[in-house]
Amino acid sequence: MDRAIYTAMSAANASLNRQAVTSNNLANSSTAGFRAQLAAFRAVPVAGESLNTRALVAESTPFHDESMGPITHTGRNLDVALPQNGWLAVEMPDGSEAYTRNGTIEVDNQGALSVGGRPLMGDGAALTVPPQSEVTIGADGTISALGGGDDATALVQVGRLKMVNAEMSSLLHGDDGLFRSAAAGALAQDEQLRLSPEALEGSNVSPVKAMAEMIANSRGFDMNMKVIRTADENAQKANQLLSVG
Secondary structure: OOOHHHHHHHHHHHHHHHHHHHHHHHHOOOOOOOOOEEOOEEEEEOOOOOOOOOEEEEEOOOEEOOOOOOEEEOOOOOEEEOOOOEEEEEEOOOOOEEEEOOOEOEEOOOOEEEEOOEEEEOOOOEOEOOOOOEEEEOOOOEEEEEOOOOOHHHOEEEEEOOEEEOOHHHEEEOOOOOEEEOOOOOOOOOOOOOOEEOEEEOOOOOHHHHHHHHHHHHHHHHHHHHHHHHHHHHHHHHHHHHHHO
């Protein structure tokens, strides 16, 4: 079988992988704090007895578009927008920490704070506020609560968000959309970080650009499949000629 089939197959597989990454980005174009994932590939020459005349496609380490998404003022007390390398810490079922830039904080009827269904971390523990209280968040991450019917002077501090400072290249991206420290253990809180209360950072994915990439990936896949079909047809005709001879 002609080796062109193998090289075209590796290119077609790369197109499928790029399409999966692009589709995931497009699906998260409205997710708060989402950073677009970028697919990277490189050509690897096929070594043989003669000169290298063909190359395979190999995936390189994936990385992300680290540009900030648009900041929108929402007016909601529990929305926060983080600076460039700022992250919120959430607790995982196994007790470890993961990190997210999604600033859409929720509070349940028991007063537990969470992001995306994961408990939000404070100083060493998950954060809680008095049930049915009015919650406000300061620029330094301080959480204050005011009970229903209480005077404004009764506002008390009940905790502080754990915010860490880390470049995206130093974190590992999980299948659940959360990031984890590449080093052992949890990251330390950065006391200098300041967030924007009552605001959210949108996704940095451009839907128009993502759609254009999906079309290009589809055409690239079709082109490589045509190469495979042509190589197969050539092999069949060669076999016919050999059988006649």
